[in-house]
Amino acid sequence: MTDLKTFDAVVVGGGPAGATAATHLARRGFSVLLLDRAGRIKPCGGAVPPRLMAEFEIPDSLLVARITKARMIAPSNQHVDIPIEGGYVGMVNRSTFDEWLRERARTAGAERRTGTFETFERDENGVAVIRYKDAEGNPAAVKARAVIGADGAQSAIGHQAVPGADKLKFVFAYHEFVRTPTQPPANYEADRCDVYYQGPLSPDFYAWVFPHGDTVSIGTGTALKGFSMRQAVTDLRKTIGLDSAETLRQEGAPIPMEPLKVWDNGRDVLLAGDAAGVVAPASGEGIYYAMVGGRLAGESVAEFLITGKSKALAGARRRFMKAHGNVFRVLGVMQRFWYSNDNRRERFVSICRDQDVQQLTFDAYMNKELVKAKPLAHVRIFLKNIAHLTGLIKA
Structure with missing residues (x-):
């Protein structure tokens, strides 16, 4: 030795x-x-914020896509489209x-x-x-x-x-990397991330469709043992019209x-x-x-x-x-409360229709800190959360 x-x-x-x-x-x-x-x-969905690219001196050539909007899909299939103003979500393989x-x-x-x-x-x-x-x-x-x-x-x-x-503590994640068809389905956009808050696809987290240029990451996560993530991804692929797309990789791992x-x-x-x-x-x-x-x-x-x-x-x-x-800590509270059942998920997606929520969410994502520059917006969001929690506002 x-x-x-x-x-x-x-x-x-x-x-x-x-x-x-x-x-x-x-x-x-x-x-x-x-x-x-x-x-x-x-x-991994492969999402990176602009701050990462600058802070760690990552060349733009490593980005395979720039996402400029996000779609959040509720259990009822109602959805909210959120534009990412003043920035983007980068995608890497x-x-x-x-x-x-x-x-x-x-x-x-x-x-x-x-x-x-x-x-x-x-x-x-x-x-x-x-x-x-x-x-x-x-x-x-x-x-x-x-x-x-x-x-x-x-x-x-x-x-x-x-x-x-x-x-x-961790959830399990599973995704399938598929080749983007020459003619993608009508409800697929190459610059939009789709996030599904639906129990059959993920009972306590979410499922996703993340474009990666000529490939797509389709996956889900859960901490519930016995839940079939493979079947959930199969169902999601069928829902979005990518069930016949060529599967390149299938990967799973725990995510803390x-x-x-x-x-x-x-x-x-x-x-x-x-x-x-x-x-x-x-x-x-x-x-x-x-x-x-x-x-x-x-x-x-x-x-x-x-x-x-x-x-x-x-x-x-x-x-x-x-x-x-x-x-x-804030995101942990959000996950424990809003992801706990489909009724709350429905309300969570409803809250995300609010422009204050949209702007502060993506400001925080791109800057990697809680945004404190707009105190009135935070007050409005707090009051709207209380209204949703008490049922004063319907989902």
Whole structure:
């Protein structure tokens, strides 16, 4: 074990969080290993806000579509079309997007290896040892002064090294990537996202149709065990007229819905991205928050490596929650209340007809913070919510 190569940091998982953390550390001059499984593509609608593109210097060439409106469909099939004024929702294909991020990390100086993490151990001096199987299935191992677990909602690093990581709350997500027909169905628009708030398609979350240029992501999510997500997607494809479109990929995975209370082990391991639970409730948006979490993980690990003070690791969660905790708390309340049954979903979609709600929702999405510039609009929204809750306004 004394012959093993030692890195300043080993990052397990090469999605947006892991790749961003590896890039940050490599740019700071630390020796970094980025370890990622072969062929891993997370099931994801692929939505990214303009702020992500600017903040993380992502080229426009990675966008496969720009969404300029959203359609929200109620249980009654009534729908609300919401224009996205002053911006857009970008769409990326995760296979291409994630690989570009991993290559940026390599260009910055990180070493890339393909492999599957197996165990977290320590040597006789207490140094972390990461054991994995390489691309050919052979056992391999490296040492690390610090470890970043960015290996998903059921993080093996988290389960083995961070107390409480196995308590992460999540929904299951499943989607099918299909080829966009040469002549799409009449109710399909290449610049519109459709979100279905209907119990038969998702009993406690939502189903979606997200255009990706020459492909379409059609999926659903739920925390209800036993619910057939495959059948729900089959039914949705039939409803929108894409049941005969060519299916390119079928993917499923858990998606976290609440940040963990603790992201580090107080010694040398820190979680990021889905492993830390940073996917926004209600919307399920995760790419931007994963990249923010990855950057904060990189900053905190860099501080730890320089100072030797393990308390620096806790700074990642503290800074993340200071910046985004209020958004997560508000969205969590929304999901628990409005998504609980179809009667409330009907009212939720009805509320979204309101222009104040529409503008503030997408302002918050594009700017990634609760909008405080229009207090009167917030008052009006609060009063309208009360009216819907009390039944003074019919859905």
